[in-house]
Amino acid sequence: MDKIKLGISTCLLGEPVRYDGGHKLDRFLKDTLGRYFDYMPVCPEVECGLKTPRESMHLEGNPGAPRLVTTRTKTDLTDRMLVWADRRVRELESENLFGFIFKSNSPSSGMERVRVLDEKGVPHKIGVGIFARAFMTHFPLIPVEDEGRLHDPELRENFIERIFALKRWRESLEKGRKTACLIEFHSRHKLQMMAHSPKVANEMGKLVARAGEIPADKLFSQYEKMLMEGLRLKSSVKKNTNVLQHIMGYFKKQLTPDEKLELNEIMDQYYNGYFPLVVPLALLKHYVRKYKQPYLQEQCYLDPHPAELQLRNHV
DSSP: OEEEEEEEEEEGOOSSSSSSSSOOOOIOOOIIEEEEEEEEEEHHHHHHTSSSSSOOOEEEEOOOOEEETTTTOBBHHHHHHHHHHHHHHGGGGGGOOOOEEOOOOOOTTOOOOOEEEOOTEEEEEEEEHHHHHHHHHHSSOOOEEETGGGSHHHHHHHHHHHHHHHHHHHHHHOOOOHHHHHHHHHHHHHHHHHHHOHHHHHHHHHHHGGGSSSSSHHHHHHHHHHHHHHHSSSSHHHHHHHHHHHGGGGGGTOOOOHHHHHHHHHHHHHHHSSHHHHHHHHHHHHHHHHHHHHHHTGGGGGGGSSSGGGGGGOO
């Protein structure tokens, strides 16, 4: 499999670009995810011309449009960073990125809860880094996270799931904006969407059913927006259990009473928190192979990302 290109804050790869000359190497990102992702490092401070080491900075003022100010000399670097960020996100359009991993709490790259000082100098964790805001505004559908949030198993699984879904979507687009391609893609992702939002999955189905009435560009644009925003909604034990039961329904004529009992017991144990999602899925995938159910064999819900990452072992 070709590696997927992601943007990432340079310091997370171990490069000494921090204000103090240090780095914030994250081994999971570099070594584990690095087997699947081709990283494009971005350091806003260095790329906009600031030296390393340098004076530390913070955000202050209006949280919606804060100023970037150095801590000691109070030098305002806002305009310099804004001009660079606007140019950089436009350059990134040609890089075909599938996601971005930001450095948490950074005044340039933090994607949420960045400290912003009010007029009295009191910090409030309500800001967004200047470059992170520019990126997310320019690429609203591209998956983003910060390295701190990726320590949460559910957020990590959701982020990587969205990246691989976007990869499959773009591969589908390469075949052309054809109704048949859209129907095929939607069919393969129905159960995956149900696990995130049955409501959105239903709305996407209605959109696909009207494919012949909507101009192709508008149709595919609307579908991509619903796909990525729907997947951003967190799946839950309840929604996953609903999908598992839906899958089980395809085998009601093949399974023996004992097999049905075992499967129901395992799904109940997952629902009650005794097993992770990978356990009932492993049994269902066994039945998919055994009985060669064609619809389920194509469902991305069963294998939305590489099993080697063990993401569903912890959710």
